[in-house]
Amino acid sequence: MNVDTEQFQRDGYSIIREAAPAARLGELRLQAEIMTDAMKRKSTAAREASDPPGGRWYADVAPRVSAHQVVTEETASFVDFILGETVYGVSEQILHAPETGICSLEINCSGLIDYGYTDWHRDASAAEQAPTSGVQADMMANSVGYVQWNIALYDDDVFWYLPGSHRNRTTEQQRRELLAHSTQAITGGQVMDLKAGDAVVYCNIGQHWGSFYSSKLRRTIHLEFRSFGADIFPTSHHFNWDEGLGFTKVLSDRARAFYARSAELWADERDRVAATLRTIVRGDTAGFGAALADLHPGEQHRMVAVILLCRIGAQVGKIHSPELSKMTAAERRPLIDGSPPAAYGEDMAARFTAEETAVMAQRFAALTRRLEADAARVEAHYTQVHKEVVPNATERPNFGSRTLRCFNCEMPAGFDVDEIVASWGV
Ligand SMILES: O=C(O)CCC(=O)C(=O)O
Ligand SMILES: [Fe+2]
Structure with a gap:
């Protein structure tokens, strides 16, 4: 067909x-x-x-x-x-x-x-x-x-x-x-x-x-x-x-x-994600470039893959946080499950120490701040629009809801793979 x-x-x-x-x-x-x-x-x-x-x-x-x-x-x-x-x-x-x-x-x-x-x-x-x-x-x-x-x-x-x-x-x-x-x-x-x-x-x-x-x-x-x-x-x-x-x-x-092949493909991809995160922890800029190109061979829009890695890194960070690291995987699951799913984050977290995770968070810090600032700006704007559209609303719009969670749609302007690497100062 x-x-x-x-x-x-x-x-x-x-x-x-x-x-x-x-x-x-x-x-x-x-x-x-x-x-x-x-x-x-x-x-x-x-x-x-x-x-x-x-x-x-x-x-x-x-x-x-x-x-x-x-x-x-x-x-x-x-x-x-x-x-x-x-x-x-x-x-x-x-x-x-x-x-x-x-x-x-x-x-x-x-x-x-x-x-x-x-x-x-x-x-x-x-x-x-x-x-x-x-x-x-x-x-x-x-x-x-x-x-x-x-x-x-x-x-x-x-x-x-x-x-x-x-x-x-x-x-x-x-x-x-x-x-x-x-x-x-x-x-x-x-x-x-x-x-x-x-x-x-x-x-x-x-x-x-x-x-x-x-x-x-x-x-x-x-x-x-x-x-x-x-x-x-x-x-x-x-x-x-x-x-x-x-x-x-x-x-x-x-x-x-x-299914056996699907399982291999998923496991192999997780290994490659972990390898890429490791180059980030090491501050290995050449290794990072090569691992990223392996994960996302297309030369255009590789930055999307970097942001996805940043999200995975953030979940690893949550798992290693003082509060969550005391819990069992089952206990913290509802607190971290999403994209990536909790089991994915647990697999990644097991491959890094708390110290390495802290370094990873630092390497992603400039990008994270930028993404948060962009989201805050978009949310402030559409909170105003919401007031016009629903003048008698009693609640503010929920930008985490299924309908609004993609309102923040712009990639960070002028902030690309080179800027991330430059922010490491290595
Ligand atoms: O019920 C459907 O067909 C749509 C379900 C859906 O979009 C969802 O759960 O994400
Ligand atoms: Fe859906």
């Missing part, structure tokens, strides 16, 4: 009709239901006293099945489906990378109640990753890096996308709309009207919206693939499956080999 990659680059998404062909749909629905039932049983078994009857699943507005947690021999061919030409094959064409690995494989389900409208967002955060314009420019100049899918097993018109928003700034008009109401249609937003078997593959840094979460039956496969070895260091460092690969025992040989 050929996908129009130019159209994807332009709009940020493609509709793939009959990604799940009619002949396969019945089996996929059955497997989705078997996995959903298993997930419900897990919810009930894990119920705590403060949880609703049946556990969290039953109160969730948009419960999700993590296929990796519940797949069995009966449902193993569900994984082969997503590794087939209509899903993995299409992803490979879009990512156009030496290798493609998997991040997650879930089923988005309906809850038991009509929850109502959810909020517009980009699956990114300027504070935890990098300012959005930089991420967008990096992606357009180098490589897409990351694709997400919704594959509808029943008709599904829940998901909306703002075409072109993967590469465009959020306009002032759209910002005003989002400040006024984050849970309504915005100018230019389009519903992705999927019939059973259809899919939308999209760049999830584009603006999207889950619109109305209702109790209407929803079983929509939701998954993410990531490139490795392309010109870009993608912004997302998470994968939601067990690196021990125990769950792959039931899978087909091809699927098992694919």
